[in-house]
Structures are given as structure tokens and as C-alpha cells.
Amino acid sequence: MIFLGGEAHSLKLEKVLIEGKSDYQNVMVFQLATYGKVLVLDGVIQLTERDECVYQEMITHLPLCSIPNPKKVLVIEGGDGGVLREVARHSFVEHIDMCENDKMVVDVSKEFFPDVAFGYEFFHVFKIVSESL
Template structure:
């Protein structure tokens, strides 16, 4: 609540102290402190409903689809048969909503440590929390690390939809976490993890990718445009032990009618391929 003054919410965080994003507020819908983090939901003039955790914007009604679709379909469409999928985090339900749309996905397991984020999202973000209604989904309230340790070799795709590397999500940005993911995958499975913006912390992303490369043969970084995230971009680390994996060329392609039927607003075959095309200066940092 300290971030709200004169009818504006201002994101203020030590991860990006040099710039701030402010949103004009209509109403404060909900505020509480769970066992893990501060939860705030506001209604804004332009961006609709906004979920904020520990003072950091997690999603807005206006642009959430670009993040949810890309973190889901970049790995799903890169896998020839993503039958069984694990989601780590994603308490707003948006990733579950998108993963359930893929016709080859038969089973989804989601582990989320903070049950209050789920319940708050069901009440105030039903357009995202609809993902929890999928018959494909089994939801578990537990620690993601513990679940990974207890379920080796189970999943075709693992998607880590985490908040930023502070608080309860800090352990999801470590080399040891990638090692756990590797053990939880089936042979030649794929992981995808939220990895921040190249415009904000490209060197840290390179270090994160180097940690991932200790466990996987192929590691790539893809991007999506999300106007209400720092710098307007967010990126994802994708990895596989399949030495022949080419993430830039999806195995599965939605046709135009399928994109319409599944209400995909951002993701497409063309967006998939372009996600891995980086500005030259950042490509050199990450890959050379």
C-alpha cells in the first residue's frame, strides 16, 4: 500500500531501481499478506484488473495474454508430443488456461506454494483463473522443489511461471533448480522458465543460461512483448537435452482457424520463430 499515492500505483523495486511504472487506479479491490508475500489487486483506468505481489506487477488484464501464451506455447509447440506437463508456480491460472488449449496435452500437474494467490485470482481474475477449471489439471499446493525431488522422469514439458528472483521465487533462478528440472523430465523433454528482460539484466541472464547449460545440451532465450513489465519485454529460457532440438522451428503449428478457435491473441507460428531473434548486441552477450 506504500506504493499507492494520489490515485496512482507505482511499482518500486530494488531489482530495477532506475525506473518505475505507474498506473492510474480506479479502485483497490483487495489487499492481504499471505504466509509468503503481500498480495494486492487493483482496478486501473486503462489496464483493467492488476495483480501485484510484493509490490511488483504480475499481470494486467490488458496485456497478460502475451506472457501466458508465449511461456506456454514456445515449449509446447517445440515438443513433438507434450502429453504430460508440469507447471511450477502460475498461481493466477493463466498458464494453465493456455496449456490446456494444446490438443496433444493430456495431463497437467500444477504446483503452487501460495494458495492465497490462487483463491484471490479466482475471485478477482476469473479470465485467468478459468485455467483451474480444466479437466486435464491436477492442482497441488506444495513446495515446487519438494515435488520435483519426489517425481523423477515424469514430464514431457515443465514450465516455471515464477515471480521475480526475490522472496519465495528466488530459488527458482539457480543452477541447482535446473538440475532438478532435468531429473523430473522424460527423455528429451523441454523446460521453459521466466528469465527476465535482456534490456534490464542481460549479463545475469547469460549467467543463468550458463547454469542451465550445465544440465542441458541446448539452451535458448526467447522474448515476448509485455508493455507493463520492466522495459516492455520479458524473456524465457528454454532447454532440452536433445542435441538436435531447434527451438526456432516448432514441431506443432496452429492453423489460422485454430488460432481463432483457441482465442490466441499473441502466439502464432511466425511469433514463435521471431521470438528467438535478438538484437545483435544482446545475442553476442548471451551466445558468444
């Protein structure tokens, strides 16, 4: 049972793929029949394979399309790499800085969510893990 802001959600868990604790938070990835793999940080769902693109695209493309020709982008606490992936789709962006406190989130995302985390592979991504602002 997952509790979010006064709501309770029940999910049929197929398998826990990884469960651990970083210096900053509890990290878990589990498998669901309906949503695929799910990334959970401190008991809060961060993304699911099935619908992660909805969040990543909206948080990225709306701001980028409202600024004329942004060349540099700073992503703060986007450890799963999905925002990096979406920012890199914009050819006018030349440089992306990434600040993420939790290296475990980055590593887990690369291992279990490669289609999301492949944003780390783009040539114009710099400073992948560091202390966030």
C-alpha cells in the first residue's frame, strides 16, 4: 500500500528488483504487471516504465519552448536521466549541466531504466553527479 497526500494506492507487486539505502534516501525498483518497472524513492513513486514520458516531456518541452533558443540548460535533481534525454532532443541546446546528489539514483536508473537514462550518453551533458544547489 502506498500513501500519497491522503490517498492510498494498492499495487500488485510482481517482484522487487532492488532495494537499498543511499546516503540520502531509500531506493527501490519493483516490477508491476500493469506499469512495468517502477522507481520509488523514500516510498514515493518517481516513475514507471509505462508512463514516465508524460512527466519527462511536460517538465522539459514546455519550458524550453517558451524561451527563444536556449543554449545552456541546468537540470537539478533529475537522477533518472529522463529530463536529460528530453532536453537533448532540442538541437539548439549546446550544453547541459546536471546536478544530482544521489549517485545511487543515477546508477539504478542506468541499470533498470536504460531507455530513460540514456540521456547521460549525450555528448553535451556535463557534470553528471555533484552536490545540488
